[in-house]
Amino acid sequence: MRRFSHKRFSGGGAAVKISDIGEFGLIKRLAGGTIFNPNGVIKGIGDDAAVIMTGQDRVLLVSCDMLVDGVHFIYGKIPLFDLGHKAVAVNMSDIAAMGGVPRHVLVSLALPSRFTVEEAEELFNGMKSLLSRRSVNLIGGDTVRSDVFTIDVTILGEALIGSVIMRSGARPGDVVMVTGSLGDSAAGLEILLNDQLSGRVSADDREYLLAAHLTPEPRLDQSSLLVKLGFVTAMMDLSDGLAGDIKHICESSRVGAEIYLDRLPYSQCAARVARMAGKNVVHWALNGGEDYQLLFTVPSGKEEEVIEAFCGAGLGAVTAAGRITDPGCGVRLVGFEEDIKHLAKGFDHFSG
Amino acid sequence: MRRFSHKRFSGGGAAVKISDIGEFGLIKRLAGGTIFNPNGVIKGIGDDAAVIMTGQDRVLLVSCDMLVDGVHFIYGKIPLFDLGHKAVAVNMSDIAAMGGVPRHVLVSLALPSRFTVEEAEELFNGMKSLLSRRSVNLIGGDTVRSDVFTIDVTILGEALIGSVIMRSGARPGDVVMVTGSLGDSAAGLEILLNDQLSGRVSADDREYLLAAHLTPEPRLDQSSLLVKLGFVTAMMDLSDGLAGDIKHICESSRVGAEIYLDRLPYSQCAARVARMAGKNVVHWALNGGEDYQLLFTVPSGKEEEVIEAFCGAGLGAVTAAGRITDPGCGVRLVGFEEDIKHLAKGFDHFSG
Numbered sequence: 190m191r192r193f194s195h196k197r198f199s200g201g202g203a204a205v206k207i208s209d210i211g212e213f214g215l216i217k218r219l220a221g222g223t224i225f226n227p228n229g230v231i232k233g234i235g236d237d238a239a240v241i242m243t244g245q246d247r248v249l250l251v252s253c254d255m256l257v258d259g260v261h262f263i264y265g266k267i268p269l270f271d272l273g274h275k276a277v278a279v280n281m282s283d284i285a286a287m288g289g290v291p292r293h294v295l296v297s298l299a300l301p302s303r304f305t306v307e308e309a310e311e312l313f314n315g316m317k318s319l320l321s322r323r324s325v326n327l328i329g330g331d332t333v334r335s336d337v338f339t340i341d342v343t344i345l346g347e348a349l350i351g352s353v354i355m356r357s358g359a360r361p362g363d364v365v366m367v368t369g370s371l372g373d374s375a376a377g378l379e380i381l382l383n384d385q386l387s388g389r390v391s392a393d394d395r396e397y398l399l400a401a402h403l404t405p406e407p408r409l410d411q412s413s414l415l416v417k418l419g420f421v422t423a424m425m426d427l428s429d430g431l432a433g434d435i436k437h438i439c440e441s442s443r444v445g446a447e448i449y450l451d452r453l454p455y456s457q458c459a460a461r462v463a464r465m466a467g468k469n470v471v472h473w474a475l476n477g478g479e480d481y482q483l484l485f486t487v488p489s490g491k492e493e494e495v496i497e498a499f500c501g502a503g504l505g506a507v508t509a510a511g512r513i514t515d516p517g518c519g520v521r522l523v524g525f526e527e528d529i530k531h532l533a534k535g536f537d538h539f540s541g
Numbered sequence: 542m543r544r545f546s547h548k549r550f551s552g553g554g555a556a557v558k559i560s561d562i563g564e565f566g567l568i569k570r571l572a573g574g575t576i577f578n579p580n581g582v583i584k585g586i587g588d589d590a591a592v593i594m595t596g597q598d599r600v601l602l603v604s605c606d607m608l609v610d611g612v613h614f615i616y617g618k619i620p621l622f623d624l625g626h627k628a629v630a631v632n633m634s635d636i637a638a639m640g641g642v643p644r645h646v647l648v649s650l651a652l653p654s655r656f657t658v659e660e661a662e663e664l665f666n667g668m669k670s671l672l673s674r675r676s677v678n679l680i681g682g683d684t685v686r687s688d689v690f691t692i693d694v695t696i697l698g699e700a701l702i703g704s705v706i707m708r709s710g711a712r713p714g715d716v717v718m719v720t721g722s723l724g725d726s727a728a729g730l731e732i733l734l735n736d737q738l739s740g741r742v743s744a745d746d747r748e749y750l751l752a753a754h755l756t757p758e759p760r761l762d763q764s765s766l767l768v769k770l771g772f773v774t775a776m777m778d779l780s781d782g783l784a785g786d787i788k789h790i791c792e793s794s795r796v797g798a799e800i801y802l803d804r805l806p807y808s809q810c811a812a813r814v815a816r817m818a819g820k821n822v823v824h825w826a827l828n829g830g831e832d833y834q835l836l837f838t839v840p841s842g843k844e845e846e847v848i849e850a851f852c853g854a855g856l857g858a859v860t861a862a863g864r865i866t867d868p869g870c871g872v873r874l875v876g877f878e879e880d881i882k883h884l885a886k887g888f889d890h891f892s893g
Contacts, residue, residue, distance in 0.1 A: 204659060206656075207656050218658060219661060223672075225675075226677070232680075233679070234679070239647070251645070252647075253682060253693075254683055260686050298607075302560055303558075306567060320577055324578040327576075328591035331693070332568055333564075334609070335689050337689040339691055343605060
């Protein structure tokens with residue numbers, strides 16, 4: 190009776206709830222001792238994607254992102270076509286964050302039995318629309334029944350080994366930069382969830398901000414330009430919000446960082462909606478999450494070159510918003526004293 | 542107002558419920574037109590794993606399997622350590638089914654907030670125990686909150702291009718073979734769910750059959766031997782049951798098949814439990830599912846060579862249980878007339 194002779198169900202001992210240590214705490218607890226054949230593994234757990242050697246000078250990038258109804262999206266509040274787009278976009282964003290090119294996805298779907306075939310097709314049409322535009326293949330997956338609608342996308346990308354940009358290369362003195370504007374996705378979410386805003390937001394603002402939230406465009410062209418520039422020291426994508434995400438670069442690179450609140454790039458659309466909703470647009474820019482912009486560092490003095498290159502290529506805004514500091518300084522938000530107190534928290538799936 | 546101007550939520554038109562067309566019907570509806578860059582794609586959707594060129598003579602095999610609480614397992618009925626083993630094992634089985642070697646996995650976990658850190662660790666310990674024994678790395682994943690405990694494992698394997706065995710190579714006249722015994726997993730499940738059996742099944746039978754259900758061993762060594770033999774024409778793993786799974790080989794290879802019910806390999810343990818439970822062991826062998834044995838075809842006359850090679854390598858039983866027939870013959874179960882009527886259905890996640 191080996192199999193049921195001790196309480197393997199609970200693990201025994203004092204129970205620690207996952208919400209006590211949070212998503213990243215849990216990952217730290219689980220992620221140790223997971224490489225049993227290091228041959229060819231350049232990076233396992235701990236960056237936007239794993240990095241595996243596949244040839245003399247080529248690597249495979251692999252990542253996955255799971256989206257759960259009621260947690261990451263609300264069924265009925267996001268068109269299924271857009272949800273399909275988004276599920277693929279957030280994964281492409283992880284490949285962009287490594288300086289790679291996305292090539293293939295696998296899609297695991299857990300669908301409630303009330304789902305119709307047409308709904309599943311609409312979801313897939315949203316995926317395929319972005320996949321075809323980026324020449325990325327859907328090569329496999331799984332389809333199962335569940336009471337909770339869940340989408341898990343695995344993405345495979347490729348890169349030249351010398352082009353991969355990890356989180357671990359930032360050095361004190363480097364400039365912290367972000368693409369695009371931050372907080373637009375949070376503003377779009379506010380429009381979706383706050384009925385009182387309905388009718389007060391202009392059609393243009395509404396369209397722009399909803400698109401940022403529902404159908405974010407992965408920053409693949411921006412990533413590719415940054416790879417070409419060749420001097421980016423660290424990079425990741427902004428999924429949880431700058432305030433939380435910069436900590437990952439700091440931990441991986443063993444450095445500190447200062448973020449200048451007065452330099453955070455946010456759109457006028459987001460600022461208008463924040464004002465109407467009685468929210469702080471800087472808070473959205475810092476903690477809103479789901480912007481899927483690129484957060485990266487470059488050696489001091491190179492920021493102008495980046496800005497000019499983006500301008501020349503028509504790739505939108507790019508902003509120097511902070512500075513890498515010595516290890517031990519932690520992450521400091523620099524700006525108005527009263528702002529800082531309630532601005533400094535990232536998103537955690539298991540907290541709160 | 543482009544975004545909400547038409548009913549993209551429902552897709553419009555007559556709604557077809559997924560349960561009406563089943564899991565495989567749904568996959569057929571969704572799987573068309575998914576390759577947007579055919580360069581390097583040898584096989585996309587439609588086999589046990591996708592096959593992607595990575596070098597002159599090497600391919601990457603990729604597959605994923607999602608397990609949902611209440612559908613694929615029942616929380617509390619399977620020790621978390623065993624569930625971790627199983628989640629990895631079923632994915633390794635897909636790589637075995639292609640004639641490949643598993644190399645890396647990514648694990649996406651959706652956990653209810655009541656979960657403890659110790660429980661998550663126990664689940665991971667089960668995964669790591671099998672991963673370390675097979676020298677396979679855990680290189681990434683995602684961890685999110687959900688009301689329904691869900692595990693999605695993506696596996697990456699590799700193979701020489703000439704070694705890959707797909708479902709599509711079976712030819713009329715080929716012999717249908719299976720490794721091991723069938724129905725053991727179904728017998729183990731019966732023991733878990735049928736309280737009336739408790740105490741009546743011998744300790745040895747119980748241990749053997751529960752292990753078959755809870756901690757199936759991926760047939761990697763058997764697969765590797767079959768690759769070496771070099772004459773296997775088609776292969777897949779048995780996840781849903783022989784009766785349903787053989788249809789996939791028939792469809793991919795555009796052939797028919799006969800399965801000889803009196804030659805199905807089942808264990809005496811399973812037969813004893815079936816008798817106690819008033820069940821038909823041949824039904825379990827055909828439709829029980831989750832055996833994760835290999836189903837494969839060899840040219841007529843080669844079956845003895847396979848049996849001898851398995852015997853010589855100490856790799857357990859292997860049985861000739863059927864024959865590939867001409868296209869248009871469909872799948873025929875050959876045996877006692879009264880058995881056949883209720884034996885001919887495979888498992889479908891969305892039916893019933």
